[in-house]
Amino acid sequence: MSDESVDFTDAAHEKDFADEKSDNSVEPLTESAQQTGANNLTADDAGSVLVGPLEINRPHDRVFVDRSNVFIFNVAQKGRHQVWMKYMVNNVLISSFEEQWYTGEQWNHHPVSSFITGDGLYEAYWRFNDTISEKIHRFVYVSDQPVITYPAQNEVIADRKPRITGTGGERSILRVMKSSSAIQLSAEITPNSNRWALDLNQRLPYGDYSIAIRQSMPFYISRYSLNRPFKIRGIDLSSPQPAQIVPSKDIVFRGESNPGVMVHVIRADSTQQMLTSLVQVPSSQQWSLRLREDMVGTLESGELSVRAQWNGLAGMGRSDLLTFKVLGVPAITGPAIEQDMSFDVTGNNYLPGSTVDIYIDLSPERVGQSAVTLSGKTWSARVTLEPGPVSLVAEQRWGASGLVSGRGFERQFKIRPPQLTDVIPTATSDNTVMFSGVGHNGARVEIAITNGPGGQSLGPVTVVNNAWQVVATNWPPGLYSFLATQKVSDGDGGWIVSKPFPFTYDWKVPAPTEVTYTVANYTPTFTGRGYNGATVELYNPGGASKAAPDALVANRRWSSQASEVWGPTLKREVHLRQRLGQVFSDWFFLEVTIPLLPPVITEMIDNEYTPIFNGTCWAGATVNLTFSDDPNVYPAVVQGDTWTYTRPEPFEIDITHTLTVTQHAAGQDSPSTILSFSINRVLPTPVFTAP
Known part of the structure; x- marks a missing residue:
């Protein structure tokens, strides 16, 4: 069996091969003219008459014959003569006659039909007067001539390695051949019945073909079926491989088809969406097409079933179904644009078994990674980012294979600075309160009043070395409610503001400060600093009596002399406070000692x-x-x-x-x-x- 590849695309040679097959099969019985003057008689040296053998027109020796065939013979002597014939197959007598009278010098026909196949033998002779001719033998192999039933005559098929089927050829050796050549297109088979099928030994290129079935047996002359022309029109899709995992950015479809036709690849579903552009198949029959660029970033992960489609003057057709797996580009779908520093990025287009990595766009810095799951199309990855605007992209990779999807479309996020955790108010002596705390470096802190008797929002102030402070002065006393936030630029003229931190502060009239006293004649005089417009009250412990007259604060100063001589005093307490309307400060406690004078x-x-x-x-x-x-x-x-x-x-x-x-x-x-x-x-x- 030849391993030579078949490369032919026309059937111009079929006529000659058909003629050859006619010579080797049962031909039309062309009767020759009566052979006048022929004489099949000779004499030996003794003068005895020698009778020559019958002339056999069909069958020839060592040829194939159908189970139903015709024995054609001639007695080359004028007149009518007796003829004997015996036809056996596998030593079984199939047909015979004895002493039958036949007219000489013409072709005589004797049809025979065998119910079995195998080695056949014709034996025949005739008699002239009392002389018997020598016997003539024709050895034949009895088996019907093969007839190809598939492909049909001039049928257009898509299978490049078709199974050739037919009838005839029982118990003989059959093989598919390229017409009018020695090129073998199949292995040999010996069918046990008159129905057979032969698989080609190679995939044929697309084109026009003609084949025949060679029928052979040892010691017999081979014969062929009639030529069977047919055409292969179609398309193969050979890449990607079935079940192969391919990143969408690397999808290239490859295959073969008839030169000159237009080819593209479609989804094998109800949408029949075109996945590629069109390309004309070159003379090499090899074509390739990349996935459309606009689909690389959106093609869904998972199994994708496709077909290649050809269109040409001869019509159109599609390839067999091909299913492979796409490692698509993951898409970030959530959450909302404004987020805290740590949050879960979510998305879809996940291929179960892969890992999704989150990167800052245009940077090799990976900031998050999903867990590997074996089901579902969605994914989630925890990220921790610095405050400010950021663009994130997702990419998925398949195990340790090195396959990566490529990065998806960027998604913008605005990362809030952390919520302030504490605001520390510190009141000073001059009716000033300083608010301070810890913040994010470079952020700007603002304190907004949500409720209170007066005042105004504070800030913004910039956080330096993780610390900030802002001062409020001369606010009306009372209970205030605040919301403290810190913010960073969003890079587009706006701000990204932290979650508000609520707190309250009871702004009281400050207690008197820098309180001191002097003594003259055992009589103390008290002085200090206070809230302008407030009244400083000086009480003895318990508040039942005054230690000194009330003093009005002016220019933040006040003074009050005791209204009586105290005399020598040791660690006597004076309780002081400021009053502004009906609002009182906390108490200030002063300890007074007046030394005893010498006698x-x-x-x-x-x-x-x-x-x-x-x-x-x-x-x-x-x-x-x-x-x-x-x-x-x-x-x-x-x-x-x-x-x-x-x-x-x-x-x-x-x-x-x-x-x-x-x-x-x-x-x-x-x-x-x-x-x-x-x-x-x-x-x-x-x-x-x-x-």
């Missing part, structure tokens, strides 16, 4: 060696005296705000003594008052007793 020595009265010391003190105080010549402490006699003391022990004369006086009152010891003194000798006054 005063007003006089020393001479009393010989025990002088009398007098002085003043704080009424009710304890006055103590010590002398330099005596370690003892001596209490003075206090009456009201005066004291007096006389030491019973005389002082030594003519030396300097030191008196130290202190007083104790209100839990305090006063500083000392010191007096130096001396006692002079007392001279007796002379008493004249006489003259």
Whole structure:
């Protein structure tokens, strides 16, 4: 069997091959003219008559005959003569006659019909007078001539490797041949019946063909069926491979068809959508078409069934169904454009088993990745992004194969800066409140008033080193409600604002600040800073009585002197607050200590060696005296705000003594008052007793 490829596209050669087949099959029985003057008689050397064999027109020796055939013979001698014939197939007698009279010098016909196939034998002879001719034998193989039933005469088929079917040829060797050539187009078969089928040994190029069935057996002359011309018109779709996974950007359809026809690829569904442009098939019969560019980014993932279609002068046709898998470009479908820094990107056009990667557009930076699932068309991937505008794209990849879909269309998002988590208000002494907190670097913070007795929104202020602050001054006291936000530019003249952080602040009249006091004559005077227009109230603990008169704040300053002498005081509390209308500040607590003054020595009265010391003190105080010549402490006699003391022990004369006086009152010891003194000798006054 030849492996040579068949490459022919016309059937101009069919006539010659048809003639050849006619020579090898049962021909029309062309009767020859009567052979006048012919003589089949000879004599031997002894003069005896020798009778020649019958002349056999059909069949020839070692040829094929149909089961129904005709034995054609001639007796080459004028007159009528007796003829004997025996026809056997596989040693089974099929037909015979003896001593039948036939007219000589003409072709005589004897039809025969065999119910079996196999090796056949004709044996025949005749008699002239009493002389018998030599016997003549014709060895034949009995099997009907093959007849091709498919393809039909000049039929147009699409199958490039058709199964050739037919009848006849039982128990003989059959093979498909290219007409008028030695090119073998199939293997050999030996059918056991008169119906057979032969598969070609190769796919034929598209074109016009003529074939025949060669019938053969060992030791017999082969014969052929009638030529069968037919045409192959159609289209093959050979790429992609069935079940192959192909990224949509890499889809190239390839195949073969008749030269000159127009080819395109369509969906094999009710839409019959064109997936490619049109191309004319070249003489090589090889064609290729890429997926339409406008479909690369939108072709759905999953199984895609397609057919290739040809159109030409001979009509149109379609290829067999081809189904493969598309690794499509994933599309981002959600969520909404404005999002927090971490969110789930969702989309569709997922091929189960793949992984979807999320990238910042025009960047190799991958910011998210989906989980691998084995079902469904949708996907989800968690991303974390910096605040501001960003464009994201999705791409899916298939396992470790290296297949990637390519990136899809970009989708814009506006990423909000994080919500502020805390706003810290700090009130200052001059009716100013500073709001501060932590923010996103470069963002701008704004504080909007949603409720309150006055004031106005604050900011924006820029966050620097993750911190921000803004100051409000001289707002009317009261309870305020705020919404604090931070925002970043959206890159298009607008802003991306964080979720608002709600908080409240009770703006009170500030407590008096920088409060201090001075003392004169045991009377304190209080001063400090306050809220312009407010009244500073000074109370004794418990608030039942005033420690000093109310003071009006002017130019942020105030002053109030106690309306009575306090005297020495130790850690006495004064409670202060500011009042503005009916709004009060928190209390300010002041601790007042007025030191005890040293007692005063007003006089020393001479009393010989025990002088009398007098002085003043704080009424009710304890006055103590010590002398330099005596370690003892001596209490003075206090009456009201005066004291007096006389030491019973005389002082030594003519030396300097030191008196130290202190007083104790209100839990305090006063500083000392010191007096130096001396006692002079007392001279007796002379008493004249006489003259």
